[in-house]
Amino acid sequence: MMGSIDPILLIASLMVASTPILLAAIGELVTEKAGVLNLGVEGMMIVGAIAGFAMAVETGSPLMGFLGAALAGAALSLIFAFLTQVLLSNQVATGLALTLFGIGFSALIGQGYTGVRPPPTPKMDFGPLSDIPVIGPMLLRHDPMVYVSILIIAAVWAFLKFTRAGLVLRAVGESHDAAHALGYKVVRLRVLAIAFGGACAGLGGAYLSLVRVPQWTEGMTAGAGWIALAIVVFASWRPWRVLAGAYLFGGVTVLQLNLQAAGVAIPVQYLSMAPYLITILVLVLISADRRRAAQNAPASLGRVFHASS
Amino acid sequence: MQRRTLLKSSAAALVAVSLAGPALAQDPLKVGFIYVGPIGDLGWSYQHDQGRLAIEEEFGDKIETVYLESVPEGADAERALTQMAMQGADLIFTTSFGYMDPTINVAAKFPDVKFEHATGYKRADNVATYNARxxxxxxxxxxxxxxxxxxxxxxxxxxxxxxxxxxxxxxxxxxxxxxxxxxxxxxxxxxxxxxxxxxxxxxxxxxxxxxxxxxxxxxxxxxxxxxxxxxxxxxxxxxxxxxxxxxxxxxxxxxDDWSPYYIKRVQEALDGTWTSTDTWGGIGEGExxxxxxxxxxxxxxxxxxxxxxxxxxxxxxxxxxxxxxxxxxxxxxxxxxxxxxxxxxxxxxxxxxxxxxxxx
Amino acid sequence: MLKLERRPAPSRLWTAATPVLAVIATMIAGGLLFAALGKDPVEAIRTIFWDPLFGEFASYSRPQLLVKAGPLILIAIGLSLGFKAQVWNIGAEGQYMMGALFGAATGLAFYPTDSVLLFPAMVVMGAFGGFLWAMIPAVLKLRFGTSEILVSLMLVYVAQHIMSAASFGMLKNPEGMGFPGSRNFQHYPAAFNGELIAGTGMHWGGVAALGAVVAAYVLLSRHILGFHIRVAGEAPRAARFAGVSPALLTSVCLGTSGALAGLAGLFEVTGPAGQITTDFASGYGFTAIIVAFLGRLHPVGILLAGLLMALTYIGGELAQLTLNLPSAAVQAFQGMLLFFLLAFDVLANFRIRLAGRARA
Incomplete structure (x- = not known):
């Protein structure tokens, strides 16, 4: 029965299905690397979804839509940044409040946009390349955002690994007090990281409302932001593993739907738990190996930083 | 105990209001709706809300409508329904299967308010059910x-x-x-x-x-x-x-066109001919x-x-x-x-x- | 340039004044939001904050505050112990669901008994279910050093799927006409958690919440364990010298918060909610985290914060009903309230100084 599923199409569709959570997760990764836990991803995603949708509809340009979504996500995340970095509020509580606010706020601004069809996002044109067997239909027939999301992953990876700023960011996440003592601007860096996270979450939301579904309906992210949080952990804060994690999470959903469509009887509800259980397992494995855990998990994650001097 | 009597007397006051309601032209019939999703979902709740707008159109100022959207099923539904009944709703449509038990419970407390539960199977003297084929x-x-x-x-x-x-x-x-x-x-x-x-x-x-x-x-x-x-x-x-x-x-x-059913039932409530029924309408009924x-x-x-x-x-x-x-x-x-x-x-x-x- | 300076101890004056300031600020900002939506801001604010307490039907809504706030307070008290000791259980939502499942399954296994022992047994199993679910992150943390924040969060999703599977399978009501969802405990007297005194809204969950507030207060101010919890949070190194075992403390904090969340779930499923359904959990576990912080991790503060949250839910419903305010506006308003409460908190712990040019 498995044989009736075309693996090429399966991979192609899981790439599309995973892109929203991939974008949100890579943003959250940078935020967490800076030592900040922002549980408001869902809120930022859905505000991005409506902001991007509205922008695309008003301007007729999906590109403007994605830009607007990134800006809106970043703007919303700055509320979080202000509260947690300047006013030193608790990050967990503030993030949850951000989600609550984002869901309500997006529904308010979205009231005029239900039932509207957005301008279509064109596919990338790779010319004859997209006709290459296997690789063409699998990898080279997507819309630009699929590639942009992978480029963002690569950029974040390079940034964290090779640049001085990336090193400082990691240092800030590792020990804000030490970083501060060395003269780094902890708060400024963290605010930037939070804004980047917000922008990426906004893009992820807009991908849902402009490409994947494409329409605007209240509450349309339906928990995608929470999955993005899980992926960051699953990836043990490594950019390329975020890609793998997002494709795995997206893949499990796509695969179970495909299996059903192919007539294979599967226990859907139990299968849906699998990614979370795997994530816990991964967590255990990486933390059991303490040396590697210390390299990846930001030690100051979620802690309040206040420069007392 | 005292609070219970308070509750009862306010319910009684409502009864008086709702009984007087249909007789006076300037006191419109208040029709309430409880939706499980946002009315902007373009699907289930949206269609019920279209029905609400249809009765507003049909009856004009003879009726007044209120609604609550995104009401979770369970404990919150029971409270939302009670608040709606207390605010003077005379006829309440509860538009999701999960509202079944809350509807029955609240209906028992407000015998003079009429309830209509969509897609369920429990009825009472003041609870009708309706569904579409x-x-x-x-x-x-x-x-x-x-x-x-x-x-x-x-x-x-x-x-x-x-x-x-x-x-x-x-x-x-x-x-x-x-x-x-x-x-x-x-x-x-x-x-x-x-x-x-x-x-x-x-x-x-x-x-x-x-x-x-x-x-x-x-x-x-x-x-x-x-x-x-x-x-x-x-x-x-x-x-x-x-x-x-x-x-x-x-x-x-x-x-899903609920408006023929809603119009019919509101008309019956206005006329005083409303009874608890089980309606399962389909293409023939226009639902x-x-x-x-x-x-x-x-x-x-x-x-x-x-x-x-x-x-x-x-x-x-x-x-x-x-x-x-x-x-x-x-x-x-x-x-x-x-x-x-x-x-x-x-x-x-x-x-x-x-x-x-x-x-x- | 403004500069924050940590107070040696939280200011008592500001501790009391900031929530009031935050609520006033929210009223202003929320008023602007409502005005922008074309609603009378004064009326809207009055409906949300005043009417549930002193309005026409307050005799109903006041007890409902307790019903809504009960689980929030019960969960938040448990969480606050852990948060004080820097143990971050953010998966109370999952523990809440597992408590409800364990307790409900126990009750349904003996259906239709009328033994008086049933309900106590369910309470124990409910607490045990939550405890068990919370001990998973505890054990993993102790054994492997895994972050309890992330494990407890992941377990929420797993619990959600188990809940859904149970309401379609194991616990499905055999007389439910094929619909998902368990039997309703309202029709199962031995297992039903009804109002203890009619019309007060007080059920065993409310009693447990108030009991937890008192117990936590005594624990934190009088008991050595409470002292250990506080020391562990404020000065982990000193705590180790004082002979506090971090492992034991982690287990106690996670286990207690899990058990309390499980209890909350059990009381909710057997009382106000009535049955296990796929949508049983409506975010209480997450909202309780906010409540714990709004109450500044202090038992009395949590009590008040829980009631305030409940007020915005019930008042928000009223505003939807009487003013046709969209539920989205109420949600955004709640978010704003939380932002302001969290933001103003800074005044209690820090002094704001105008820093001169010559900075150190």
Whole structure:
């Protein structure tokens, strides 16, 4: 029965299905690397979804839509940044409040946009390349955002690994007090990281409302932001593993739907738990190996930083 | 104890108000609605809200409407209902299955407020139930699907394995098979009523399996949007008309139109003739409306579908008419026998010819 | 340039004044939001904050505050112990669900007994279910050093799927006409958690919440364990010298918060909610985290914060009903309230100084 599923199409569709959570997760990764836990991803995603949708509809340009979504996500995340970095509020509580606010706020601004069809996002044109067997239909027939999301992953990876700023960011996440003592601007860096996270979450939301579904309906992210949080952990804060994690999470959903469509009887509800259980397992494995855990998990994650001097 | 008396007296005061209500022209009948989703969901709750707007239009200032949206089922529903009754609602429509027990409980506390619960099976003197025979619409869709499919594969996206959805799958398959004996149906359970992204994925998975006609029993337009991406794939509007996707992939639609029922019941409440009833209306009652069949469908198929809808509408034909066997081959309905409503309401089996199992 | 300077101890004056300031600020900002939506801001604010307490039907809504706030307070008290000791259980939502499942399954296993022992047994099993679910992150943290924040969060999703599977399978009401959801405990007297005194809204969950507030207060101010918890949070190194075992403390904090969340779930499923359904959890576990912080991790503060949250829910419903305010506006308003409360908190712990040019 498995044989009736075309693996090429399966991979192609899981790439599309995973892109929203991939974008949100890579943003959250940078935020967490800076030592900040922002549980408001869902809120930022859905505000991005409506902001991007509205922008695309008003301007007729999906590109403007994605830009607007990134800006809106970043703007919303700055509320979080202000509260947690300047006013030193608790990050967990503030993030949850951000989600609550984002869901309500997006529904308010979205009231005029239900039932509207957005301008279509064109596919990338790779010319004859997209006709290459296997690789063409699998990898080279997507819309630009699929590639942009992978480029963002690569950029974040390079940034964290090779640049001085990336090193400082990691240092800030590792020990804000030490970083501060060395003269780094902890708060400024963290605010930037939070804004980047917000922008990426906004893009992820807009991908849902402009490409994947494409329409605007209240509450349309339906928990995608929470999955993005899980992926960051699953990836043990490594950019390329975020890609793998997002494709795995997206893949499990796509695969179970495909299996059903192919007539294979599967226990859907139990299968849906699998990614979370795997994530816990991964967590255990990486933390059991303490040396590697210390390299990846930001030690100051979620802690309040206040420069007392 | 004192608080209880307070509660009772305020309820009593309400009773006085509601009894006086219909008599005075300037004291409109207050009609309340409780929705499970936001009214902007473009599906289930949206269609009920369209019904609310229809009664406002119909009765003008003789009535006043209030609503609560996104009310979770369970404890919150009971409180929301009580608050609504206390605020002077005379007639309350509770529009989701999960409101069944809260509706019964609150109705017991407010014997003079009339309640209407959608899709449930518990009634009381002041609680009526209503539902729509969506499967009648599915029969028409099945006919179109059977003719239109070139791959002989039709796909059905189910929300949850509950009787209403199983009726729809069976009705679709029976009528598709009638016009196309080679047809197969693939069912994908999404385990959600509303998750546009997942619904789109489900549609995509079906299309990749060679399905070229998609029916959805979930609430968003996402499956149609997905169908629109592939040449030659058609689908149907679900809950609302979804005309944005006409003429293709949306070739027709099943519209939940609650307005005839709401208008009728509000009229009865105004006239003082309202009684607790169990209504299960379909095409004939105007509750299930077949949206315009577009030109993407050949004229003779369109005519056949419309004739079927008309026959169902005037009750000369029932979509579940024997001979029909259950999936395991055991006899269900004999030649000419028609399914009774009790069996349909609890339907938990596929008819013969459908592959796969209903998840337990 | 403004500069924050940590106070040696939180200011008592500001500790009391900041919530008031935050609520006033929210009223202003919320008023602007409502005005922008074309609603009378004064009326809207009055409806949300005043009417549930002193309005026409306050005799109903005041007890409902307790019903809504009960689980929030019970969960938040448990969480606050952990938060004080820097043990971050953010998966109370999952523990809440597992408590409800364990307790409900126990009750349904003996259906239809009328033994008086049943309910106490269910309470124990409910607490045990939550405890068990919370001990998973505890054990993993102790054994492997895994972050309890992330494990407890992941377990929420797992619990959600188990809940859904149970309401379709194991615990499905055999008389429920094929619909998902368990039997309703309202029709199962031995297992039903009803109002203890009619019209007060006080059920065992409320009693447990108030009991937890008192117990936590005594624990933190009088008991050595409470001292250990505080020291562990404020000065982990000193705590180790004082002979506090971090492992024991982690287990106690997670286990207690899990058990209390489980209890909350049990009381909710057997009382106000009535049954296990796929949508049983409506975010209490997450909202309780906010409540714990709004109450500044202090038992009395949590009591007040829980009541305030409940007030915005119930008042928000009233505003929807009487003013046709969209539920989205109420949600956004709640978000704003939380932002302001969290923002103004800074005044209690820090002094704001105008820093001169010559900075150190």
């Amino acid at each position: 969506f499967y009648e619409g599915r029969a028409v869709m099945g006919t179109i699907a059977g003719h239109m499919t070139k791959s002989n594969k039709i796909g059905y996206i189910g929300s949850f394995p509950i009787p209403e959805v199983i009726q729809g799958i069976n009705a679709t398959f029976i009528h598709a098979q009638k016009v196309n004996p080679d047809v197969e149906i693939s069912v994908v359970w999404a385990y959600t009523w509303f998750d546009p992204a997942k619904e789109a994925d489900a549609a995509k998975a079906l299309i990749e399996q060679g399905v070229d006609v998609i029916l959805a029993h979930t609430d968003s337009t996402a499956p149609l949007a997905e169908a629109a991406k592939t040449e030659g794939v058609i689908g149907f509007g679900q809950a609302s008309d979804m005309l944005d996707f006409a003429p293709s992939p949306r070739v027709s639609s099943i519209i 299930v409306v077949i949206g315009e069949i577009t030109d993407a469908v050949p004229a003779e198929v369109k005519a056949e579908a419309e004739a079927l809808a008309a026959a169902i509408g005037d009750k000369s034909y029932h979509p579940f008419t024997g001979p029909l066997n259950k999936q395991d081959g055991s006899a269900w309905l004999a030649e000419g026998e028609v399914a009774d409503d009790g069996t349909l309401a609890g339907m938990n089996f596929y008819v013969e010819g459908i592959k796969g199992d209903i998840p337990q």
